[in-house]
Amino acid sequence: MAEKRTPQLDELEKGQWPSFVTEIKKAAVKNEASKELLHLLERSYEEKRGHWKHGGIVGVKGYGGGVIGRYTDLPEEYPNLAAFHTVRINSPSGWFYNTKSLRTICDIWEKRGSGLMNFHGATGDAILLGTTTDQLQPIFDDLSEEGFDLGGSGSDLRSPSCCVGPGRCEHACYDTLEACYNITNQYQDELHRPMWPYKFKIKFSGCANDCTASIARSDCAVIGTWRDTLTIDQEAVKAYVAEGLNIQAVVCDRCPTKAMKFNAETQELSVIAEECTRCMHCINRMPKAIAPGKERGATILLGGKSTIVQSAFMGWVIVPFMKMEAESDFQEFKDMIERIWEWWDENGKTRERIGETIYRLGMTNFLTSVGLPAVPQMVYRPRANPYVFWPEDEIKK
Amino acid sequence: MAEKRTPQLDELEKGQWPSFVTEIKKAAVKNEASKELLHLLERSYEEKRGHWKHGGIVGVKGYGGGVIGRYTDLPEEYPNLAAFHTVRINSPSGWFYNTKSLRTICDIWEKRGSGLMNFHGATGDAILLGTTTDQLQPIFDDLSEEGFDLGGSGSDLRSPSCCVGPGRCEHACYDTLEACYNITNQYQDELHRPMWPYKFKIKFSGCANDCTASIARSDCAVIGTWRDTLTIDQEAVKAYVAEGLNIQAVVCDRCPTKAMKFNAETQELSVIAEECTRCMHCINRMPKAIAPGKERGATILLGGKSTIVQSAFMGWVIVPFMKMEAESDFQEFKDMIERIWEWWDENGKTRERIGETIYRLGMTNFLTSVGLPAVPQMVYRPRANPYVFWPEDEIKK
Amino acid sequence: MAILDQGPLNYKEQLPPIIKENYGKWRYHENPKPGVLKHVSESGAELYSIRVGSPRLVSLDFIREICELADEYCDGYLRFTARHNVEFLVSDAAKVEPLIAALGAKGLPVGGTGASISNIVHTQGWVHCHTPATDASGVVKAVMDDLYEYFVSMKLPAQMKMSLACCLNMCGAAHCSDIAIVGVHRTPPRIDHDKIRKGTEIPSLVASCPTGAIRPNPKEKSVVVNDAKCMYCGNCYTMAPGMEIIDPENDGIAILVGGKVANARTNPMFSRMVIPFLPNNPPRWPEVTEAVRNIVETWAAHAHKGEKMGEWIERIGWERFFTLTGIEFTDKLIDDFIFSRETFRTSAAFKY
Amino acid sequence: MAILDQGPLNYKEQLPPIIKENYGKWRYHENPKPGVLKHVSESGAELYSIRVGSPRLVSLDFIREICELADEYCDGYLRFTARHNVEFLVSDAAKVEPLIAALGAKGLPVGGTGASISNIVHTQGWVHCHTPATDASGVVKAVMDDLYEYFVSMKLPAQMKMSLACCLNMCGAAHCSDIAIVGVHRTPPRIDHDKIRKGTEIPSLVASCPTGAIRPNPKEKSVVVNDAKCMYCGNCYTMAPGMEIIDPENDGIAILVGGKVANARTNPMFSRMVIPFLPNNPPRWPEVTEAVRNIVETWAAHAHKGEKMGEWIERIGWERFFTLTGIEFTDKLIDDFIFSRETFRTSAAFKY
Numbered sequence A, B: 001m002a003e004k005r006t007p008q009l010d011e012l013e014k015g016q017w018p019s020f021v022t023e024i025k026k027a028a029v030k031n032e033a034s035k036e037l038l039h040l041l042e043r044s045y046e047e048k049r050g051h052w053k054h055g056g057i058v059g060v061k062g063y064g065g066g067v068i069g070r071y072t073d074l075p076e077e078y079p080n081l082a083a084f085h086t087v088r089i090n091s092p093s094g095w096f097y098n099t100k101s102l103r104t105i106c107d108i109w110e111k112r113g114s115g116l117m118n119f120h121g122a123t124g125d126a127i128l129l130g131t132t133t134d135q136l137q138p139i140f141d142d143l144s145e146e147g148f149d150l151g152g153s154g155s156d157l158r159s160p161s162c163c164v165g166p167g168r169c170e171h172a173c174y175d176t177l178e179a180c181y182n183i184t185n186q187y188q189d190e191l192h193r194p195m196w197p198y199k200f201k202i203k204f205s206g207c208a209n210d211c212t213a214s215i216a217r218s219d220c221a222v223i224g225t226w227r228d229t230l231t232i233d234q235e236a237v238k239a240y241v242a243e244g245l246n247i248q249a250v251v252c253d254r255c256p257t258k259a260m261k262f263n264a265e266t267q268e269l270s271v272i273a274e275e276c277t278r279c280m281h282c283i284n285r286m287p288k289a290i291a292p293g294k295e296r297g298a299t300i301l302l303g304g305k306s307t308i309v310q311s312a313f314m315g316w317v318i319v320p321f322m323k324m325e326a327e328s329d330f331q332e333f334k335d336m337i338e339r340i341w342e343w344w345d346e347n348g349k350t351r352e353r354i355g356e357t358i359y360r361l362g363m364t365n366f367l368t369s370v371g372l373p374a375v376p377q378m379v380y381r382p383r384a385n386p387y388v389f390w391p392e393d394e395i396k397k
Numbered sequence C, D: 001m002a003i004l005d006q007g008p009l010n011y012k013e014q015l016p017p018i019i020k021e022n023y024g025k026w027r028y029h030e031n032p033k034p035g036v037l038k039h040v041s042e043s044g045a046e047l048y049s050i051r052v053g054s055p056r057l058v059s060l061d062f063i064r065e066i067c068e069l070a071d072e073y074c075d076g077y078l079r080f081t082a083r084h085n086v087e088f089l090v091s092d093a094a095k096v097e098p099l100i101a102a103l104g105a106k107g108l109p110v111g112g113t114g115a116s117i118s119n120i121v122h123t124q125g126w127v128h129c130h131t132p133a134t135d136a137s138g139v140v141k142a143v144m145d146d147l148y149e150y151f152v153s154m155k156l157p158a159q160m161k162m163s164l165a166c167c168l169n170m171c172g173a174a175h176c177s178d179i180a181i182v183g184v185h186r187t188p189p190r191i192d193h194d195k196i197r198k199g200t201e202i203p204s205l206v207a208s209c210p211t212g213a214i215r216p217n218p219k220e221k222s223v224v225v226n227d228a229k230c231m232y233c234g235n236c237y238t239m240a241p242g243m244e245i246i247d248p249e250n251d252g253i254a255i256l257v258g259g260k261v262a263n264a265r266t267n268p269m270f271s272r273m274v275i276p277f278l279p280n281n282p283p284r285w286p287e288v289t290e291a292v293r294n295i296v297e298t299w300a301a302h303a304h305k306g307e308k309m310g311e312w313i314e315r316i317g318w319e320r321f322f323t324l325t326g327i328e329f330t331d332k333l334i335d336d337f338i339f340s341r342e343t344f345r346t347s348a349a350f351k352y
């Protein structure tokens, strides 16, 4: 292919933020497809439109997901982009890598693909961006050999992800890294072989700061919390006072339930336990002095998803507190999620996320079917209409 | 009809709250139908069900509304209730009466009906409860002779109502009594001759305390407000302080926007004008010291209704501020409401309240059609979805 | 012949002289004692309004009696309030106590102002309507007898506005009340095919159902109801007498709480269901009076001064409301109609 | 032959020694300077995380380069964040500044912690997807260049989380972001009947439209779109390649603001639309960078310390947000989809 200029993209090599154009150019040096990508993209910048077709069905043996097919609509002009598929690698919990693992990916990808990658995709996979159809199986074989596996795509379980949790964060109320790993391994079949009405995402956040944005970005959010009272170290409180922190203003006044009380005279901080909603604010402001309680676990929320089709939904509480420590706790979670999938599988329409299915059929239907007890924690407030469905057995005949 | 006992209803003559049973019994002394009503009601108390049939179409000449037909489903046993219709009298603004007017109603009703009445019905009419079909026209003739007119029923304008306003209340930001009277008179045709998709209610409240519950109970709520700043009488503030009012706690801390500031030292009260939402709280607590501003008018809200069918709606802002003083202001309101009715008449389905029509067709459609400019005051917050409809003329061809 | 379209009485002729003279000139008011409002005009004039509880369903005698009182104490004028109380408008301070005494003698309660429970806005019930799931006046009488002390005093945290509607048409507009007592049906309509055939437009009837539970039944020239989809709203019955919805065995009362309409401090709020069903137990509806009293007194015990029911609950959280009142939370209280989504707790922050 | 279902790498093997040793024992953290987090363990161990901005779309060279740095300064370990930044995990305090210097030499920005603007979560755009209404990486580069100072400092009122999605599928999950940059189409799909006939299941296609704008067209064995009902969501195009939605003349960008997901202080919130459309003006999208900067700086100038965008706006009111930013409010910002009702202002209390 003849050398062409890319004035628009060149412009994006300027400025202080690291440039993806520079990255594509680096890849272009070694790889024809990446070079063509640069020029196709320049063309998109001129024409203000993408030049990719609807993906066809491509994949690797034994799996239904993990690969996204992609073809340019200008294959004559960009023959190396005629097929330019994506491979999703299920990333390790918390996106931790030793350099050996990363280099292994690089080596395989250098041999078999464009050399361009996303670290990471929005769902959390490591994404190998652009290869041909015939390379898909070899790539998978190579990756597999080195201990890697593919992530989800299509109507299956998507690669779960989790926050850094106990790996580095003092707030973690359960082991997010282990929970994510354990549960992901349990559901390899669901992850690799699409068989549901639509996609299903799980994200694990160690506390209510929700650093994986699980409430917005996953059908099932597992958010760390505690059942007892947060713990306060009064000495550390005094140290904060000494440092000049205005505890009343910065901490107490912004506690959403005014549960946190500071006695300016004694410099003692106390919490009205039953008023605290475990929002994390005070802990965030005073991590040296305040910590989550001892009886830890997670709140489970269901139904999160983005805008298409019925509007964006955030996950809502379906279990206020579940232990998340022992294998038996994980088992409890798994039993529940399997009942949920079963119900969704039976009741969901094609391309209907579980939140939409529940919205359509009603929480009572859902809760009764999956055997979850109704509690006030599930709602901000009760219904405003009196349109209750009465089961036959509560009615006099 | 043989004397029967009414043990259940008798029970309701006990207790300190005035008894409607006693009232029915008083009427029963003079009127056979009322007597039968007493016994029919006792029967309902035994059987736990009403004994009234769906109303047929009854009315008076020239009108389509104002009368509700009612027949018992046990006419053989209660012949005087075979027909037991309701007549709605449009009450005067603010439910003010001189005793002559009330006695006139009583005299007519004694002659021609059960002697039972509701002062008032939930929409605000004076309700004559129970008469026969042949009495309807004579009742109307008699009432008309004395200057009364009927209220609305069916798919028409319902009798507008208003709070006591300038008649007795220091908060009134416009003349609710006059506005209600003026506008009711203008729309006599709409009030008496059902011709819309469904009913339409208007209520006038003199300020944001909304003593007519207009936001919940009327399709169109006209709620008094002001455009400039509330006025504060600093001498009166000091008098409140002297009386022991804790202004900071009772007034300032509960101002929703923290617009009200009290200087405890100088005992001066001040308001951050642009932060005040005119919620009325501070004025309510200190009526001697704080009053609405000088540039007064009303906020217009549209869409309020109760639960059936699409859920209860509260009215929402369609005009943040409209003057409501001169005849020309009323005219502006009338021009607007007529455009609104026209749009609803064209677009509403049968038995669809205007709030439901707008919800179904969208605010943009509504606002554009009736020519109201979109302003942020119309919404608590903008849309969360990006599903904007783009008009053809804003699109490049 | 009747004059058409002459409109309501001109209010101007119904105003007592003191109001005519001070119209729009009121400066402030005080609430010297329960049921008594004192409005002071710029002119210095003082108007005393004496608020009196009324059963609303009244006889000629009642109206004539209050007219007599109005003639004697109020220059022949009175008014009714937005909650169907009577207000005597006294321009002469000396007449206030004698009027109150006269009212007392007649058993008419003075109260309903300020931090009290005012009259219950209500509807027809078994007295006059065709779709009620409960009586109106009887329940109101039972509840107001039980809460009488709160009408004649001002010892609550704030005003308490109650409403009752005897069916889901909600003529009592109970949807934004501190406490709403709402008659509910609980079984699907029983179809009287004969009646349907006689006068019902089938397409309109089918369209009337908010959940799409009604389908045409061409064989019967009538309709069929999918019971599983029916939420007993009764809208079909309003459209068609053949859709019999009344069911004495299963009709009863739901309780909703926390609504408001004033804009003071907080925005208007809908009432929310806290008890999905209580049985009709006339004549005194003990389950209802007890439930209402429990809610009122729990609120009274815990709310800040000046905090309406809904404001109190929103501050402490609904989960706490159920703990404090001891009311059981069940799935029936979780919305499953079209605006359900906004009620789901999309937050990991809540109280246990 | 590949091993099926072996699952992701075991994270335990990817953790640096300091983390293995102090796993779950972290006591607190400090944020000594932009891009540097210091976590202290119960054991007294100190871990320094150096956060580095990444273009996310990277080459082999980039990954190998950061591996080299990790080998040199971090015992051969690193991680990525939920926002696609790189984090170097330094166990030796003495290596922090040298690492930062080395990063600086390579032009890699250190920052994104605390009250800063972190990396923009984003999507494929014109680089790799078939439905984009705008590019992803290019817009992100333009915006981050413009706001660079806020990445490398911590001078904002609070953290600022931005996301970009190049179409309404919203792979950037922009719906709960402080600022969301969203690619939008603005014209109905153009139907390629041939393509539809070839491989599309008509009933599924018809069902895919959230507004019911698509009806079967039996004559063509295809479908027809009611343009007036179409809101250009592109869902039909996702289902069927024959429903061509891309329109270079009219595609562009909408801006939504005020979303959040953390439960700290306030509940999670959706982002709300404040600018319905800005044109695609590559390579630097000046209208977009300017709009974003205006919003960021207005917030920075007015918010309380610690107040996220959405919290600030909800405190001052959306009507005030439009005044302060000078952004024009139009009917396009008023919801008219299924959950519109909850957005309408059902209150007479508002600011002018």
Ligand code: SRM
Pocket: A055, A068, A070, A086, A088, A118, A120, A121, A122, A123, A124, A125, A126, A127, A151, A199, A201, A216, A217, A218, A304, A305, A306, A307, A308, A309, A353, D122, D123, D124, D128, D129, D130, D169, D170, D171, D172, D173, D238
């Ligand atoms: C690669 C990725 C964007 C990125 O650049 O990071 C992506 C890319 C695509 N997404 Fe996505 N989605 C990606 C994360 C998301 C997210 C974000 C998240 O998971 O947190 C969302 C919103 C959250 C959610 O699940 O609601 C998301 C919501 C969608 C939707 C919306 C439909 C829905 O589920 O409600 C579609 C449409 C569809 O599935 O038909 C979609 C479809 C697509 C497709 C497959 C387009 C298509 O219909 O064929 C895109 C392939 C682009 C390409 O050719 O490279 N993608 N997609 C992300 C996955 C990488 C990974 O595995 O790590």
Ligand code: SRM
Pocket: B094, B162, B163, B164, B165, B168, B169, B170, B171, B209, B210, B211, B212, B213, B284, B285, C029, C031, C037, C080, C081, C082, C083, C084, C085, C112, C113, C114, C115, C118, C119, C159, C161, C176, C177, C178, C259, C260, C261, C262, C263, C264, C308
């Ligand atoms: C007479 C009446 C208007 C009328 O034209 O009939 C009226 C009259 C007054 N109202 Fe009202 N309100 C009347 C119904 C209402 C209603 C509607 C209702 O009851 O259904 C409301 C809305 C209630 C709600 O939000 O659910 C209402 C919300 C208020 C408020 C706001 C209270 C609050 O803080 O939320 C005030 C201000 C106050 O009380 O401080 C108020 C204040 C007043 C004042 C003090 C105004 C004044 O200065 O004269 C009057 C005496 C109040 C009192 O009873 O203590 N009035 N007031 C209505 C009496 C009904 C009754 O018999 O009980």
Ligand code: SRM
Pocket: B055, B068, B070, B086, B088, B118, B120, B121, B122, B123, B124, B125, B126, B127, B151, B199, B201, B216, B217, B218, B304, B305, B306, B307, B308, B309, B353, C122, C123, C124, C128, C129, C130, C169, C170, C171, C172, C173, C238
């Ligand atoms: C008399 C009154 C109740 C009362 O005891 O005070 C009343 C009584 C009836 N209402 Fe009502 N409504 C009355 C105020 C209301 C209110 C309250 C209000 O206006 O503030 C509402 C709720 C607010 C609203 O408009 O949304 C109300 C919402 C309904 C509905 C609900 C449908 C809807 O409009 O959304 C119906 C059903 C219908 O119209 O088909 C209805 C229908 C009826 C009918 C006509 C029953 C019917 O379908 O035939 C009732 C006649 C009862 C009878 O035989 O005496 N009534 N109705 C009220 C009118 C008296 C008056 O004119 O002053």
Ligand code: SRM
Pocket: A094, A162, A163, A164, A165, A168, A169, A170, A171, A209, A210, A211, A212, A213, A284, A285, D029, D031, D037, D080, D081, D082, D083, D084, D085, D112, D113, D114, D118, D119, D159, D161, D176, D177, D178, D259, D260, D261, D262, D263, D264, D308
């Ligand atoms: C590294 C990361 C987790 C991970 O596994 O990758 C992380 C790490 C930390 N988060 Fe986070 N958060 C991370 C994404 C998030 C997200 C999700 C997102 O960015 O999309 C959120 C939700 C944002 C939202 O609400 O829209 C998030 C909301 C928080 C909060 C809540 C802030 C608030 O007041 O609302 C805290 C507490 C705080 O900052 O005081 C927090 C606190 C922290 C702490 C201080 C926790 C700790 O003690 O180690 C970490 C350093 C924060 C910092 O950057 O200053 N983290 N944090 C993510 C870094 C992303 C990045 O590169 O910028």
Ligand code: SF4
Pocket: A163, A164, A165, A166, A169, A170, A171, A172, A173, A205, A206, A207, A208, A209, A210, A211, A212, A224
């Ligand atoms: S979600 Fe909580 S536990 Fe996880 S990284 Fe964020 S602050 Fe730490």
Ligand code: SF4
Pocket: A254, A255, A256, A257, A258, A259, A260, A271, A275, A276, A277, A278, A279, A280, A281, A282, A283, D265
């Ligand atoms: S965690 Fe949140 S709710 Fe609990 S005391 Fe701290 S700031 Fe208050």
Ligand code: SF4
Pocket: B163, B164, B165, B166, B169, B170, B171, B172, B173, B205, B206, B207, B208, B209, B210, B211, B212, B224
């Ligand atoms: S609405 Fe306002 S003006 Fe009217 S009576 Fe109530 S407080 Fe007075």
Ligand code: SF4
Pocket: B254, B255, B256, B257, B258, B259, B260, B271, B275, B276, B277, B278, B279, B280, B281, B282, B283, C265
């Ligand atoms: S009217 Fe309401 S918003 Fe305005 S200053 Fe008074 S309390 Fe505050």
Ligand code: SF4
Pocket: C123, C124, C125, C129, C130, C131, C132, C133, C165, C166, C167, C168, C169, C170, C171, C172
């Ligand atoms: S609420 Fe229902 S039953 Fe009661 S009066 Fe209104 S329509 Fe009749």
Ligand code: SF4
Pocket: C188, C189, C208, C209, C210, C211, C212, C213, C214, C225, C229, C230, C231, C232, C233, C234, C235, C236, C237, C243, C245
């Ligand atoms: S009662 Fe309501 S839900 Fe049931 S069939 Fe009739 S209209 Fe439909």
Ligand code: SF4
Pocket: D123, D124, D125, D129, D130, D131, D132, D133, D165, D166, D167, D168, D169, D170, D171, D172
């Ligand atoms: S947001 Fe849309 S265009 Fe962008 S990657 Fe996702 S599906 Fe493709």
Ligand code: SF4
Pocket: D188, D189, D208, D209, D210, D211, D212, D213, D214, D225, D229, D230, D231, D232, D233, D234, D235, D236, D237, D243, D245
């Ligand atoms: S773009 Fe969306 S609204 Fe338009 S026809 Fe396609 S699916 Fe329907």
